Every structure is written in C-alpha cells, then in structure tokens.
Amino acid sequence: MASPAPTESGLAVVLVSNGPGELTTWVRPLAERLHATLPLRPRVPEASASLQLLLVPCPNATGQEEQAARPWGQFERILPARLFWSLLLWPRRFGPWPQRGVVVFLGGDQFWTVLLSARLGYRHITYAEWVARWPGWNDRVAAMSKEVRDQLPHHHRSRCTVVGDLMADLSSFARRDDPLPEGEWVALLPGSKRAKLSVGVPFLLETADRLAQLRPGCRFLLPVAPTTSIQELVRFSGPANPIAAAYGSVVAELGNGYLLTESGTRIELIERHPAHGVLSQCNLALTTVGANTAELGALAVPMIVLVPTQHLEVMQAWDGGLGLVARLPLLRRLIGVLLTFWRLRNNGLMAWPNIHAGRPVVPERVGVITPGEIAEEASAWLDAPERLEGQRQDLQALRGQPGAVAALAREVRSLLPRAIESA
Structure with missing residues (x-):
C-alpha cells in the first residue's frame, strides 16, 4: 500500500x-x-x-x-x-x-x-x-x-x-538473528564502483583460491553492494574485464546465492544490504580503501586494506588522493614516487580507522602486491587469534561508547x- x-x-x-x-x-x-x-x-x-x-x-x-x-x-x-x-x-x-x-x-x-x-x-x-x-x-x-x-x-x-561517534552504534544494528554457520569466515570487499571492482574482483577471487589452499577449512563471503549486481561481479571476473587476464581465478559456477571458482572455492554472495550482521561475525576482512574500512572499523572486524597500484589506467577513476595522483598527465610512470610522497604527506595512512587514530591500527598493503602475498598474510593473521583480538579491541576503542x-x-x-x- x-x-x-x-x-x-x-x-x-x-x-x-x-x-x-x-x-x-x-x-x-x-x-x-x-x-x-x-x-x-x-x-x-x-x-x-x-x-x-x-x-x-x-x-x-x-x-x-x-x-x-x-x-x-x-x-x-x-x-x-x-x-x-x-x-x-x-x-x-x-x-x-x-x-x-x-x-x-x-x-x-x-x-x-x-x-x-x-x-x-x-x-x-x-x-x-x-x-x-x-x-x-x-x-x-x-x-x-x-x-x-x-x-x-x-x-x-x-x-x-x-x-x-555515530559509527560507534553500528554494531548494535548488526543483527545476529541470522548467524553464520560454524567456521573460519573471511569477508571479501572489492568495492562498490566499477573502477574498484574491475581490480578488486579478480584480485580477491585469486586471493580466496590461494587462501583456501593454505587453509582448506576457510569459508568466504562477499557482500554485493547495492550499486552493482551478481551478474556484474561475474563479468568483472571474466574476459569482459581486461584486468582479469592478469589473475588466475575464473568463476566456474554461479549458484543460488553463491559462486564457485574453477579451483573449487565457494564464495557466499550476500545480497541484503547493509550486510552488517554477517560481516560482524567474520574473523577477517580483505577490503579496498574507502567507506568499507569505516564500516568494518565500526563493526570491529579485523581487516587487511589492499591498494594494488599495478593497474594505473583504472586507478585514474578512483576517488580521493589515489585518483588525483593517477590522473597527473605525463607523470604516471612516477606513480611509485608520487604515491609514496602523497602517503607521507598523509602520515602514510589511507584506511579510515588509521586516519582516525593517527597511527596504523589495521595493516595497509599498498603497491605492486599479489594475491599470493595477501593470502599468506591473511593466513598468518588467522593463525594468531590473539593478534586478531588485539586489532578488534583497538577498533572498538577508536569508536568510543555507543x-x-x-x-x-x-x-x-x-x-x-x-x-x-x-x-
């Protein structure tokens, strides 16, 4: 009505x-x-x-x-x-x-x-x-x-x-009435805009495949941003996205609420928005920079923030300082030097929890990074629950009292x- x-x-x-x-x-x-x-x-x-x-x-x-x-x-x-x-x-x-x-x-x-x-x-x-x-x-x-x-x-x-801080209350809106099944859950957040998705989707699919090889019991979920669709995510993982050719994972099957890679890694697709309830139950998140880092921080979800700089033609469409640096004419070959200078001007901090704290609270991996490197680092974090809990407590402290x-x-x-x- x-x-x-x-x-x-x-x-x-x-x-x-x-x-x-x-x-x-x-x-x-x-x-x-x-x-x-x-x-x-x-x-x-x-x-x-x-x-x-x-x-x-x-x-x-x-x-x-x-x-x-x-x-x-x-x-x-x-x-x-x-x-x-x-x-x-x-x-x-x-x-x-x-x-x-x-x-x-x-x-x-x-x-x-x-x-x-x-x-x-x-x-x-x-x-x-x-x-x-x-x-x-x-x-x-x-x-x-x-x-x-x-x-x-x-x-x-x-x-x-x-x-x-309004974000301090976010966890209270993360409903637990739909709990995740038992297991070690890793959230994959490739971004919500096309420029980030074109890099984030193939990068994180291969990272998930490699992490699944290191930790066969690991389970994955990917919240589908309201600004995209499952079909678009699948397109970003295939030949329609030229960047996908640089990565080794392909979607073999799209099921009801999940996708399966050719290596057999199952990734649950979360279409309800916001996905705070399921995200708040994850052991670790792998995410691009942006609002994702603020939401994860408010939910006190440990994270690794990823900025692969090897795709300059796409980074020109990113928002914030990275996009500005990548759009500088005639200077794109100096992206490493420029990015280092830009990060030094901003105390080397790009994720919202780090900017808010004025110090590194969550790890930021910026540069020519690979899915294999990130999978190994994620596995090391998951092997150290006391480190994860320490990061979680730091994130909670940043947001203050609800x-x-x-x-x-x-x-x-x-x-x-x-x-x-x-x-």
Whole structure:
C-alpha cells in the first residue's frame, strides 16, 4: 500500500546525505531511532509528521543511493541528487512541503543544508564529524567530539552538543538473528564502483583460491553492494574485464546465492544490504580503501586494506588522493614516487580507522602486491587469534561508547514541537 503524499499540514524531518557509506552508517540508524521514538510517516500512516530523505550532489556518490534506501521503508519521500537544484528553485514542483520542519545534515557539503533549510524555512541541525563549517546558520550542532566543539567560536558553542561517534552504534544494528554457520569466515570487499571492482574482483577471487589452499577449512563471503549486481561481479571476473587476464581465478559456477571458482572455492554472495550482521561475525576482512574500512572499523572486524597500484589506467577513476595522483598527465610512470610522497604527506595512512587514530591500527598493503602475498598474510593473521583480538579491541576503542544515535535523535527532537511526541 502506497504512503500518502506529503501535505502542507503537519511537519517534515528531512535527512540530507550523499554517498552509500553515509546512508548505511549514519542515515539508516538515525532513521530507525526516530521511527522508534516518534510517530512518523510512512511507518505510522496517520501521523502528522513525516520522515524524508534528500540526496545532494557529491563526487563520491554512486548515483544508486535512492535505489539503495528505498527498500528500507523509512522515508515518505526520497529525492535523488540530480533534482537538488530544481528543488531549491521550485520546491513545490515536487509536491507540497509542510510549513514547519527540521533539516538534518548527515553527509555531503554542509552548505547544501544551509541553502535547503533557508529555502524551506525549516530549522537546521548539522552532525559535525570533523568540523562545523556554518555554525551561525544552524539552530543546533551535534558534534562527534569535544575537539569539534572546541573549534567553534565561543559565541556559538552554547548551541553545540557533543553526541559522540555515530559509527560507534553500528554494531548494535548488526543483527545476529541470522548467524553464520560454524567456521573460519573471511569477508571479501572489492568495492562498490566499477573502477574498484574491475581490480578488486579478480584480485580477491585469486586471493580466496590461494587462501583456501593454505587453509582448506576457510569459508568466504562477499557482500554485493547495492550499486552493482551478481551478474556484474561475474563479468568483472571474466574476459569482459581486461584486468582479469592478469589473475588466475575464473568463476566456474554461479549458484543460488553463491559462486564457485574453477579451483573449487565457494564464495557466499550476500545480497541484503547493509550486510552488517554477517560481516560482524567474520574473523577477517580483505577490503579496498574507502567507506568499507569505516564500516568494518565500526563493526570491529579485523581487516587487511589492499591498494594494488599495478593497474594505473583504472586507478585514474578512483576517488580521493589515489585518483588525483593517477590522473597527473605525463607523470604516471612516477606513480611509485608520487604515491609514496602523497602517503607521507598523509602520515602514510589511507584506511579510515588509521586516519582516525593517527597511527596504523589495521595493516595497509599498498603497491605492486599479489594475491599470493595477501593470502599468506591473511593466513598468518588467522593463525594468531590473539593478534586478531588485539586489532578488534583497538577498533572498538577508536569508536568510543555507543549512544551517539540516541543522542543525535534527542537533538533533532529538541527542534520539533512537543505536540508531535503525543500525536
């Protein structure tokens, strides 16, 4: 049954975000908390208030965020990033908007929510992970840490509350009602964008084959990102992907929820998203750089972060510093020197847990690495459960105490009329 269309009466809570990582780790937990504590459409069809999602332009977005969020059933209205400027110019083109509302920044450029809240006449709160850029335009600022609050001018600090790290609550959303079978599980995370998948899929398939030879009892799972499909993953492992020719593993069979390589390695394919429940039960993860490392860190899953630099033509399409370095004209032959310089400028850290800690917490393997080398290293980690537990504890310590989602929800509720809670 379709949700009723938004009306001018009532109130709207508009969550603003950008990419897939922010959606799964910030937006979804907060939306669940708001639904649990307030009567909101579409979960409560007769409610006077609604929960809505607006996606904003961002170079790190995939374009598939709307499709990823829609099955959650949390939002009465979802507007994709391509409509953002039209919304600012002609908001009623997309239906009526309630006269009262709150805009919540949860990713992207903070200025977009400044514009949106001003255009709709709504109140405004920003979740500031590292810095609050426009405190004067916010009714409230929810800071990740005391350091973020201390950066604010003194006359703005009274409207800022330290709520903590939203990622610290992620493990509480990793449901254990579908436990993995017994065994030693390794998660394979090749990325979510075509540029990363073209390298990550063949690299990790061969790594899984080699690790299975070293540890015959090892079991593997691969979460299928909402921005791709099983069929696309299989194509990246075959002749349609020129990079696959550099690796020795081929998909021999695609079954119901799994794939089998020619060497006989079975890899379970996890299509539900987010896959936090199964990921939280894995002994180890092999992952590319990006939002994956933040999610794994929040789940306290030990990991090895992989950046094989031998495929420069593909790395040009990567996001972040690696893509910038790889796109430098006439200098691609100096990629090793440039990459080393870039990493030194960033303290040699590329994975989110390491950047957050300012020191190596999880191993990063950058360079002309091979599946055989990574399989041997993974096997060594799995042979040392005390090392895995040490990394797990370090990751847990980075995220701090849970409770940030509930604290942020309270801040949002403080900007709403009291009448909504008893509606």
